[in-house]
Amino acid sequence: MAGDSPISTPSSQRGIVFFAHGSRDPQWRLPIEAVAQQLLLQHPQARCCTAYLELTEPDLPTAAADLVGQGCTHITVLPMFLGTGRHARQDLPVLVAGLREQHPQVQFEVATAVGEDARLTALLAEMAHQYIA
Template identity: 45%
Template sequence: MSSSASGILLFAHGARDPNWARPFEAAAEALRQRALAAGDAALAAHIRLAFLEFMSPDLPAAGRELAEAGCTAVTVVPLFLGAGGHVRKDLPRLMTELSEAHPDVTWTLSAAVGETALLIQALADSAWQLAHPAQPVA
């Protein structure tokens, strides 16, 4: 086991079509690059993407991997546009399972990314750009 470290576990729904995961994989890689640019190679090494269903790894497997890598604090970030049933019901149950399976790790659940002002603005900017391709986004 490596020394104590923090991790980030991105959590997405999953789909049968493997192409569906591409934007989430790109987001995980961009997050790793951001950690590296900030000089935090340890965090970059402890960023994982997990899925609720249809795809691997699932949340328990990705969480176990981070715990075995020596993470003592992991933030779980739901990559959901809204806090529907999966975020409000399934995810808290999975968080409890993670805590019970790995009691030496502090598991913190963040808000869903779709609830952040940053993503809401990005959605509006993207919609504007798609509807008005000749006009720049302000």
């Protein structure tokens, strides 16, 4: 579901949504929000937000509308899932299709689930190593 390449859209018009499942427990969302905050600490000009599939606000349409309101014309949805399960394979494409219909002037891209990135796999293995070293 790739959109324009990062080079073709100025960074000032690019945004990212950290998309997670959601939970009734308000503390559950803290690690997801921490990732967004860390991005902003490292790159204060970045436009980012969090969104959740269910049980937690904001939902994806609300988060996307916020970024569109900030002038984003290219939005990447980054699934904060360890794998590409049913939510990433079935629910997320339906939601993104709705976003494309609602905001036809915006390019929406869905990134690979974070857990399928080799860098995260390596980091998790390194973290686990401390328990057996």
